[in-house]
Amino acid sequence: MNFKAYVCGLCGREFLPDRIRYRCESCYGPLLIEYDPVSSAEKVTAKKLETRRPGVWKYRDILPIHSSTEPVSLGEGGTPLWETKTLASSIGLSAVFVKDEGRNPTGTFKDRGATIGVTIAVEAGFKAAGTVSHGNMGTSMAAYITKAGLKGYIIAPENISSERLLYLSVYSPKVIQVVGGYDEMYDEAIKLGEQLRVFFVNSDNPFRIEGYKTMAFEIVEDLGWEVPDWVVAPASSGGLASGLGKGFQEFKKCGLISRMPRMAIVQPTGAQPIVRAFKEGRKTVEPMKQPSTSIVHSLGNPNPPSGARVLNLIRETDGWAVAVTDGETTTAQRDLAKLEGIFAEPAAAISIAGLRKLVKLGKIHKDEKAVAIASGFGFRDPGDIGKVVDKALIVDISELAAVIAREVKER
Amino acid sequence: MNFKAYVCGLCGREFLPDRIRYRCESCYGPLLIEYDPVSSAEKVTAKKLETRRPGVWKYRDILPIHSSTEPVSLGEGGTPLWETKTLASSIGLSAVFVKDEGRNPTGTFKDRGATIGVTIAVEAGFKAAGTVSHGNMGTSMAAYITKAGLKGYIIAPENISSERLLYLSVYSPKVIQVVGGYDEMYDEAIKLGEQLRVFFVNSDNPFRIEGYKTMAFEIVEDLGWEVPDWVVAPASSGGLASGLGKGFQEFKKCGLISRMPRMAIVQPTGAQPIVRAFKEGRKTVEPMKQPSTSIVHSLGNPNPPSGARVLNLIRETDGWAVAVTDGETTTAQRDLAKLEGIFAEPAAAISIAGLRKLVKLGKIHKDEKAVAIASGFGFRDPGDIGKVVDKALIVDISELAAVIAREVKER
Numbered sequence: 001m002n003f004k005a006y007v008c009g010l011c012g013r014e015f016l017p018d019r020i021r022y023r024c025e026s027c028y029g030p031l032l033i034e035y036d037p038v039s040s041a042e043k044v045t046a047k048k049l050e051t052r053r054p055g056v057w058k059y060r061d062i063l064p065i066h067s068s069t070e071p072v073s074l075g076e077g078g079t080p081l082w083e084t085k086t087l088a089s090s091i092g093l094s095a096v097f098v099k100d101e102g103r104n105p106t107g108t109f110k111d112r113g114a115t116i117g118v119t120i121a122v123e124a125g126f127k128a129a130g131t132v133s134h135g136n137m138g139t140s141m142a143a144y145i146t147k148a149g150l151k152g153y154i155i156a157p158e159n160i161s162s163e164r165l166l167y168l169s170v171y172s173p174k175v176i177q178v179v180g181g182y183d184e185m186y187d188e189a190i191k192l193g194e195q196l197r198v199f200f201v202n203s204d205n206p207f208r209i210e211g212y213k214t215m216a217f218e219i220v221e222d223l224g225w226e227v228p229d230w231v232v233a234p235a236s237s238g239g240l241a242s243g244l245g246k247g248f249q250e251f252k253k254c255g256l257i258s259r260m261p262r263m264a265i266v267q268p269t270g271a272q273p274i275v276r277a278f279k280e281g282r283k284t285v286e287p288m289k290q291p292s293t294s295i296v297h298s299l300g301n302p303n304p305p306s307g308a309r310v311l312n313l314i315r316e317t318d319g320w321a322v323a324v325t326d327g328e329t330t331t332a333q334r335d336l337a338k339l340e341g342i343f344a345e346p347a348a349a350i351s352i353a354g355l356r357k358l359v360k361l362g363k364i365h366k367d368e369k370a371v372a373i374a375s376g377f378g379f380r381d382p383g384d385i386g387k388v389v390d391k392a393l394i395v396d397i398s399e400l401a402a403v404i405a406r407e408v409k410e411r
Numbered sequence: 412m413n414f415k416a417y418v419c420g421l422c423g424r425e426f427l428p429d430r431i432r433y434r435c436e437s438c439y440g441p442l443l444i445e446y447d448p449v450s451s452a453e454k455v456t457a458k459k460l461e462t463r464r465p466g467v468w469k470y471r472d473i474l475p476i477h478s479s480t481e482p483v484s485l486g487e488g489g490t491p492l493w494e495t496k497t498l499a500s501s502i503g504l505s506a507v508f509v510k511d512e513g514r515n516p517t518g519t520f521k522d523r524g525a526t527i528g529v530t531i532a533v534e535a536g537f538k539a540a541g542t543v544s545h546g547n548m549g550t551s552m553a554a555y556i557t558k559a560g561l562k563g564y565i566i567a568p569e570n571i572s573s574e575r576l577l578y579l580s581v582y583s584p585k586v587i588q589v590v591g592g593y594d595e596m597y598d599e600a601i602k603l604g605e606q607l608r609v610f611f612v613n614s615d616n617p618f619r620i621e622g623y624k625t626m627a628f629e630i631v632e633d634l635g636w637e638v639p640d641w642v643v644a645p646a647s648s649g650g651l652a653s654g655l656g657k658g659f660q661e662f663k664k665c666g667l668i669s670r671m672p673r674m675a676i677v678q679p680t681g682a683q684p685i686v687r688a689f690k691e692g693r694k695t696v697e698p699m700k701q702p703s704t705s706i707v708h709s710l711g712n713p714n715p716p717s718g719a720r721v722l723n724l725i726r727e728t729d730g731w732a733v734a735v736t737d738g739e740t741t742t743a744q745r746d747l748a749k750l751e752g753i754f755a756e757p758a759a760a761i762s763i764a765g766l767r768k769l770v771k772l773g774k775i776h777k778d779e780k781a782v783a784i785a786s787g788f789g790f791r792d793p794g795d796i797g798k799v800v801d802k803a804l805i806v807d808i809s810e811l812a813a814v815i816a817r818e819v820k821e822r
Contacts, residue, residue: 054464074752075514080486086560103486103516106754107790128819146752149497153815158805166793169800170748174818180808192812196819337581341485341557343517379518380790382577389580394569397591401603404564407585408539408607 002036002043003064006206009242009309010284017064020124022190022205030204030305032246033064035253044254046225049217054078056112056214062250063210065119072118072148074105077214081222081371086339091356095369097228098352099219100342102377107345109215109240109375110140113208117201118144127151129199130173132182132189135164136298136347136376141201142171153198155189157182161297167380183287183303203237204305212243213250219371220251228261229368230319232351232358234375235265235274236299238306244373245313261371263319264363265310266354268293268326271300274307278321284308295326295383298347298376320363324353330384332356336374337385343378351375413447413454414475417617420653420720421695428475431535433601433616441615441716443657444475446664455665457636460628465489467523467625473661474621476530483529483559485516488625492633492782497750502767506780508639509763510630511753513788519756520626520651520786521551524619528612529555540610541565541584543593543600546575547709547758547787552612553582564609566600568593572708578791594698594714614648615716623654624661630782631662638668640779641730643762643769645786646676646685647710649717655784656724672782674730675774676721677765679704679737682711685718689732695719706737706794709758709787731774735764741795743767747785748796754789762786 006015010029015021021031043061052058056077060067080100088096101109118141121129130153131141138154145152152173156165160177168175178185186202193200201208220227227248233241241263251257267275271291277284285307291300304310314321324332326346333349336342344352351372358364378385395403417426421440426432432442454472463469467488471478491511499507512520529552532540541564542552549565556563563584567576571588579586589596597613604611612619631638638659644652652674662668678686682702688695696718702711715721725732735743737757744760747753762783769775789796806814 075491075511100486103514105514107788143752143754146749151819153818155811156803165803166797166800167754167790169803170745170754170789170793170796171752172749174801175803176811176814177803177805178808178811179805180811184808185811188808188811192815196816198815198819334581338557338583341554341582343554343578343581377518377790378581379578379788382581385581386577389577390585392567392576392580392586392588394588394590397589397595397599400566400587400589400591400596400599403587404603404609405607407564408562408609 003033004036005034006031007034009306020120030309031206033206033210035062035250044256046256049221056115056211059214059217063116064207065116065123069119069123071115072122072144073115074111074143074147076104076111076115077218079103079218081219082340082342084340087335090335090339092359093364093366093368093370096355097371098336098340098342099215099371099373101373101375102344102348106140106143107377107380108136108140109212110137112211112214113239114140114144114201116211117205117207118148120207121150121199122148124199126197126199128153128197129201130154130189130193131201132186134160134297134300135167137203139167142168142173146172155185203239209239209243209246212240213247215373216244216247217251220257225256227257227259228371230264230364230370231261231373232264232266232355232370233373234299234347234350235267235310236301236304238274238304238310240373240375241265241310241313242306260317263313263317264354264358265314265321266350267323268296268299268329268350269323271302272323273302274304274310275321275323277307277311278314283311285311293326295346296329296350299350320358322354322357324350324357328353330388333378333383333385334388337378342374344374345376345378345381346383348374348376414444415447416445417442418445420717431531441720442617444617444621446473446661455667457667460632467526467622470625470628474527475618476527477534480530480534482526483533483555484526485522485554485558487515487522487526488629490514490629492630493751493753495751498746501746501750503770504775504777504779504781507766508782509747509751509753510626510782510784512784512786513755513759517551517554518788518791519547519551520623521548523622523625524650525551525555525612525622527622528552528616528618529559531618532561532610533559535610537608537610538562539564539608540612541600541604542612543597545571545708545711546578548614550578553579553584557583566596614650620650620654620657623651624658626784627655627658628662631668636667638670639672639782641675641775641781642672642784643675643677643766643781644784645710645758645761646678646721647712647715649685649715649721651784651786652676652721652724653717671728674724674728675765675769676725676732677761678734679707679710679740679761680734682713683734684713685715685721686732686734688718688722689725694722696722704737706757707740707761710761731769733765733768735761735768739764741799744789744794744796745799748789753785755785756787756789756792757794759785759787
């Protein structure tokens with residue numbers, strides 16, 4: 001790896017990779033890691049990548065980890081990219097691919113960020129690590145901190161659901177629920193972490209974004225080194241879209257692809273700070289007062305730290321940003337399961353709802369190739385899907401033959 | 412593939428592979444598929460296998476599917492085999508490996524059976540398929556039937572939990588809850604299926620066992636073509652252990668390994684028909700009247716169809732069978748999560764509880780290498796783990812600094 005500099009995602013200022021850094025010293029924007037393009041190009045070739053076992057760590061030539069460091073891994077990445085048929089035609093597109101991130105170790109794409117974040121914590125000699133999270137990221141970090149054998153602290157809001165709290169609590173880290181504002185605990189944890197030598201890998205940590213970018217690498221490889229026309233992703237903190245964009249940019253820099261896909265993000269109508277900023281033509285995101293969504297809990301971030309960078313990516317790639325209702329998301333969740341056999345959580349299925357809307361709006365055309373990111377597993381958070389699926393028949397054993405005979409004949 | 416014959420797992424009678432078969436015509440025992448050992452040995456080499464992408468279908472040379480048939484796949488198999496350290500030493504063994512089957516598409520090892528079962532249904536021209544299941548197998552079959560675009564029927568007992576019912580209902584097949592005995596609906600479905608051309612892949616279907624055997628193949632490969640001393644697996648219908656045994660037997664026949672591992676099965680104390688038969692020295696399993704386990708629901712089969720075959724495997728390999736309490740299972744589930752970062756469902760963690768017991772009983776010695784099968788994902792069925800994990804701290808934001816400072820100092 002050829003870690004050249006940290007670059008601020010907001011103001012562009014560069015910093016030396018002399019130590020672990022997090023935020024910009026000038027504007028407090030989230031930093032991104034930049035590689036030396038020349039020596040990267042020497043190192044990363046399609047041929048070399050194709051022979052390696054799938055997963056985040058096959059890309060370690062362009063990850064900010066020393067080649068001698070043992071990864072803290074639970075087998076993340078290498079998730080399937082499904083070409084859908086029935087779903088694609090129901091949306092009115094000829095080619096829709098679904099990147100099934102629910103297949104990660106804790107059931108979400110967050111594991112890609114956690115593996116890098118916890119590995120760098122170990123490499124840098126930290127004895128403790130943690131995160132501030134509403135749920136999925138906390139569970140993911142808790143699993144990786146356990147695997148690494150570090151002490152850990154998962155800081156969560158006081159009002160998370162009992163199920164989310166359970167999933168945070170099964171691993172070794174201490175779970176601390178905080179009464180107070182989310183933004184406040186987010187910043188406080190980073191500050192405390194620096195004082196107390198606890199590596200807090202919050203959603204906009206540069207090392208986390210490094211993990212997310214591998215999703216883009218896999219998409220390109222699985223499409224036979226082709227770039228899709230569109231990539232549609234859910235957005236909360238903006239880290240997922242930021243990482244995806246970085247992945248495509250780096251493959252382009254390495255000469256492995258020749259153009260960027262158009263990037264679209266999707267948010268729930270009740271929590272759409274990035275979509276609003278996009279529509280209003282702003283360069284930065286105005287925090288929302290009270291985000292509200294009854295089901296897409298993971299996407300309720302009112303003040304997305306990577307928001308400005310995501311707005312940039314959307315505009316640079318001539319992309320778009322849409323909001324969908326919770327009902328549209330539940331319908332998309334049902335369609336994905338019933339038509340393709342992929343059971344995704346609401347926060348993942350929202351990308352399918354967004355894709356549908358982008359087609360309706362005339363943004364995506366029927367002969368374009370689109371990839372939707374299904375970011376998490378339905379078994380972790382089924383949301384409201386129970387309300388839109390068919391009720392089971394209840395029959396006596398003596399009626400079974402007649403019922404099945406009738407069902408077989410139907411249609 | 413060199414599909415030579417069907418062989419009855421009970422009486423040993425052979426049948427031609429002239430058509431899809433299920434049970435023995437003489438004794439109604441579950442059939443197994445036998446390959447031509449000579450031509451298999453010609454085909455299957457370590458070198459050839461090592462270059463293929465991980466997953467069930469890399470072993471298609473020894474699967475009963477025509478080489479021209481497109482697999483109905485959701486990316487099953489290729490699950491990680493973790494070498495545990497803290498867990499191994501807590502059990503008192505030097506080498507404990509955990510095969511993490513929760514990483515399959517619907518979160519259980521059942522997907523290995525479903526991919527083969529549904530693929531053969533398509534290959535044989537069936538337009539509909541189904542299964543009879545309490546939960547995990549039904550969900551798995553539902554997902555694969557959806558992927559194949561077939562009609563589907565999932566038959567479940569009337570009294571399954573609302574969560575299990577939801578997971579069955581999200582895919583395309585019709586869910587039919589039956590009021591009546593489980594054994595009755597199991598046999599009735601197979602009979603009806605033959606009449607109505609619906610391929611019912613129930614737990615003892617020979618094609619399902621073909622999928623399970625790939626677990627053994629992967630274990631051997633991931634251990635660098637070594638055979639572990641012990642393999643410990645949960646048992647309900649007995650299909651999992653039957654498939655594992657078949658896998659090791661076939662690799663031995665192909666000359667890829669030189670011996671079998673010792674095989675052990677684990678059941679909950681409230682539902683232990685195989686363990687009892689083993690202790691009593693019987694060749695077949697006596698059905699249990701009222702199996703009862705409060706948490707290990709997937710392992711409640713009172714009349715395991717592959718029971719006799721499993722008893723055989725245990726005795727041939729000088730293995731063992733143990734029962735553990737639900738409390739021991741929950742403790743094992745917590746240990747696996749807290750020590751290794753692997754969150755397994757109770758029916759999976761039971762193999763760790765069994766392993767612990769086998770060590771206590773002096774069956775497994777401290778320098779022996781053991782593999783435990785963690786058959787399913789904890790996010791699908793957390794069981795009682797909530798009762799044994801630490802409660803979260805609840806603090807005000809103003810106290811956070813003091814709390815973390817205190818925690819960091821503690822050991």
